Amino acid sequence: MASSSSSTSAHVNNNKKFAVVAAAPAASHSLSLGDLISLQLERLNLSELVYNDELQLLLLLEAPPQRRTKQSMTNIQVETEHAAIVDGEDGKAPLSKAESADDLIGAVGGLSMSPTSATKEPQLDFRTHVMKWFQQLRKQTASFKSDEESRRIREAGNDSYRKERHALKACDFFTEAMFLAPAKNSLAAAIAHANRSTVLHDCGMYAQSYDDCLCALDLGYPEEYLPLVKLRQASCALKMRNFTLCEEHLHELLHMELNEVFETRTHELWHQCEVLKSERFEMAVQTGDDLETHESKCYEIAWYGKTSSMRTIRPVAKNSTVFEEEALVMVPSGNSRLCDNCGVTKFVEFPCIYCSNRTAVYCSRQCRFKHAPIHALECFAHQIELFEALGDVFAMPRLIQLAFRMLITGMPQVVGHFRKKPTLNKLWAAFNGVLTERTDIAYCSLLRLETHTDAQDVETLAALAVVAHVLAIYLSKCTTFFDQLERNMSTSTKLSKCEWELLTAALLLRHICQLRHKHLVHCQSFVLPADPHIFSPLNEFQLWSAPMHVKSGHLHLIAGDVAVVAYTVYPCTLSLCQQSCADSISKKFSGRTLTALALSDIQAGATIYNCFCSSGNYQQTTREERLEELQCRGINCQCEKCLRSNPDEDFQKFHRYRCDNPQCMQIFTPTTLQHARNLRWWLSEYYTQPEQNGGELLICSQCDEAQKLEWFWTFTNSLLDCELIEERCKLYGAIERADAQLMELHECKAAMARQLLEQCLMVHREGAAVLDDWEFNKLGSIMRSALPSAAAQHGSQSLEYVKHFAYFWDIVALSNYKCTDRELMQMLNALEFIPDEYKEIFINYYEDYIAPKFAEESYGSIMDTQV
Structure with a gap:
């Protein structure tokens, strides 16, 4: 499974710097995105670049070299009067009219491309090279289908x-x-x-x-x-x-x-x-009014300049809904198949026949029809894998695609409101002024979001501006997007294609900068360890006994891992919460819908906090990790957990050891490890390599003695030969010895338990070894003792906790091992917080294999209570 990046910034890959060339690429040279960026940046002096907003930066990139100086900046200043929507003076468009070259329409229908005619005008040279790059991408993807x-x-x-x-x-x-x-x-x-x-x-x-x-x-x-x-x-x-x-x-x-x-x-x-x-009969059906609760929302939004705060207006009980919102825009992350419209992850795929590979799939014809206006503008980009090509330079191409969707979804909503003859300057002033105040247009909620621009990283910002311009050229040359916008405008005055390109590129750059801030949401869900519809598309059938019914002992494969499956924006709720590493809410993502549930009782008037760090909150990561990610997103966290004298106190309680020196035996917590980014040394390749076996990994802070960790080296070596009963007995023994050194709730316990059960269930499933009742009881006890650690660190309503007890349910399904009714109820309650399609799978599994084994015992306990 492809793991998601923990960083949310659209930074430029360090390995792929922009090679500044002395001249335009020769005709025989294979263009790359880095070349296109260099073409625009080579004549700029980034250290002296002066601009006030995104449009001015785009104008600088578009202007000939002699206009890219401080002295001539006044010639391309953007007007700042409020116009376009309200009454105002007509202005003269500062840019040239649309070029006479034929527009290239690609996308849906698979129409072929032809190159634009060459021109000597500097502002058109870049477009020619961009179209050449599109043609190269088209040739590379032409053989995907057979x-x-x-x-x-x-x-x-x-x-x-x-x-x-x-x-x-x-x-x-x-x-x-x-x-x-x-x-x-x-x-x-x-x-x-x-x-x-x-x-x-x-x-x-x-x-x-x-x-x-x-x-x-x-x-x-x-x-x-x-x-x-x-x-x-x-x-x-x-x-x-x-x-x-x-x-x-x-x-x-x-x-x-x-x-x-x-x-x-x-x-x-x-x-x-x-x-x-003839068998139909009338049923008493409640009316819609009877079914409605008429319960008003429990929060309000307060604005302080450009910052916002969400507060409760009445008490909210634990596990109650604080707010719910459907994502305004969404893109799949690529880690799992995802319906491009509704966002569900388990479905029968209905693809677009023009797109390459599995770039755009839907769960039904209805979803495909609903998403058609968006997909019509993206289809050709998927055919040439344009967004994937952005990954050659930028670490997060899906972020750029999400910004692209913000634009193509939102602009058609506002152009119909322009009453006066528009100019580029007036339109831009409207997007910065009166449009941000409208509450009746969904796109305006995106325009109001804060942006994160790193003034010191001018090269990255300029490179992002070039990419925004590339996508604007794509809209101009390969789609009918600009024609659609002009048809929706009520005025006869038209903008040139160059003007539309610059306006959309400036908005794209703004949306990218907004997503580099806290507004980019990582939607997590379960992902198969090796998602069959990415790596092995013909093997998923082995998991199912019937649709939505998993075979006995296979549930842990369905919940094999938790990863980011989509990137979304929730501009009206989640984006308006304040940052705190101690969340007020837990987030349930089901398709496009986000449901925020109270982690504890919340009093009226309390601020609603959310941790915008995708790697985890104060119990799951160190302050150093959170600080690094949050700073990349332009967030300076000043929450009480970060300002403590020991900000990692809660994280460290999951990493406490008892010294194995017989003369010491004190409990200690390591502060840092040389070859591990955090205290999870068992995930570091350095510490699991044979030559490092027994090295000075952990040092007791009380006696300065290196810990032998004999149990870990035994566990690591025996895990490779798990099909042998002798090796499995060594594994069970290593787990027992680890309990003596790993203190209660240690995170390593849960990690080792998962590794052990994953390997043992695999050899049992494939017939390499047949586990008996004694071994199943051993495995059940090991996983059961690890569950409290997962619940304490991630919460009993988290995907991580459900991922861990999926292994336990497989043991129960395959054997006679059981847990207490209270433990079982905690597991069933956790299913209320996972995506709905997975909840159905877990409930079916419970009814097929778990409930029958508890039925007789539960009935007996109820009868005893009644007596």
Whole structure:
């Protein structure tokens, strides 16, 4: 699994500095993003660069060299009067009109590209090189799809379904065939959709099967097989109790020439539909007013200049909802498959047939339709993997894509409000003035957010400005975005393409700087240890006994790790909270929806705090780690946890040792380790290498003796041969000896328990070794004793805690090992705080394997209590 970066700044990679070239790249030279940045920065004197805002910086980059001086800065100053939305004077556009070269429209439909005509004007040279770079990216991604490979995978799916009778495996094959089908041969994708619809129907996933039928028809499924698809649509509609839709498809079938089998099946469905319709009965249904609680929100926002504070206006009980908001914009992180529209992570994929690889996928046709206005502007960028190419220079290309979505989502919302003849200066003044005061436009909540610009890092800021300009050129040359904006404007006066480019580039740069501040939200969820839909797309079927039902002993693979699956912005709630390393809220991400729940009882009038450090709060990280990340995001944390004399006091209680020197035996906590960034030395490659075995890793602060840690070296070596009973016994012994040195709640206990159970369950699952009741009891006791550490450090309502007890549930499912009713209830309560799609999987697993083993014992205890 690809781990997410802990840093949130869009900094330039140190390994990829901008090579400043003396001249433009030759025709034979392969362009890179670094070259494009150099082309714009080579003539700038960054140390003398003077600008007041993002648009002025873009104008400096656009202007010829003779205008890039302090003396001539006044010639390109931006007007500051409030205009565009309110009445104002018309201004003259300071830029040249749109160039006469043909606009290049790519994106949806896969239209080809042609280079722009060369020009000697300096401001057009950069556009020519950008278009050349786009062409190079297009050539690199042209071979991602293969009709022959799609057909081969589809035939493998047919064999899995007909011969092996393994529906879930066949479904994965057909999905893979869709991604490999070339856009110019939509028949291959149509057949894959039709075949998968058969499998999904057999699995009881009728809504997805019906969507697949529609996709097959849209992509030109052969007309001679149309009755087969219509019959399946009717069957799916009947299963979904949509009788009107079912009858519609049955009427279509009755007007076709059907063979005897199809005609018989059509009449059978008609009869079933009539029977089910006659069985319907009226039910007393509560009205919408009856269901509403009419409970007002429990918070208010106070503004102090450009800073904000969220406060409660009434008491809030522990685990109660403080606020809830749907993300205004969202992009997948790439760590897991994610519906590009609604943000769910477990679904049957409906891809865009034009995009390369799995860049844009959806959980349904409805989500794909809802996201179409956004995807139409991104599709060609996905085809050439434009956002991935940004990663060659910038550490977080998804941050730039999120800023891009902020722009293309928001600008159409405001252009219809421009009443006067616009100029570039007036529009920019509006985006900095009156638009930030509007509360009836969603995009205005983004414009109000603070920005984080590092004045000392001028090179990075200028490089980001160039990238913003590159994306603006993409919108101009490869999409119809600017044409759409002008159609929505009520004035006949039009801006030139150059002016639109500069305006959107300036807004893009502002959004990037906002995301470098605290407003970028890392949405965490479970990710498979090796997500099959990224690394091995045909193996996920091995986890499931049925849709949303995991096989016994496989739950820990579903909750194998916690990672960032999406980046979002919540401008009306979370962004307005104040920073504190001691949070007031826990955050539940379910799709695009954020639900903030009170970690403890909150009194009326109390400030609501959030820790904006993605690596963890004061119990999970050291102050040095948090300080470094928060400073990169422009946050100076002054919370009570950071200002203590020992700010790492709470973190260190999870890292306390008893000295193994018989003459000492004192409890100590190490302060720093030379080869580990934090106190988690067991994760450092340096300390786990054989040549460092037994080195001076931990030094007792009481007696200055190096700890032998014999149990850790034994554990590390024996873990490699876990299929042997002798080695597993050594592991159990090492865990017991570790308990004598690792104090209660030590984080290493939970880490070692997870490693042990992961390896033992793997060898049991693959048949390399068969664990008996004695071993299952050992493993159950080890994991059970580690759970309090995870609950104390991360909270019993956290994903980390659920990740740990997933291993414990697998042991219970495979054996007769049990825990107390109170412990079980704590685990079940924790499921209320995980994404809804995973909650369903965990509940199904509980009902399939856990509840039956507790039923008899629980019934007996209830009877005893009653007596």
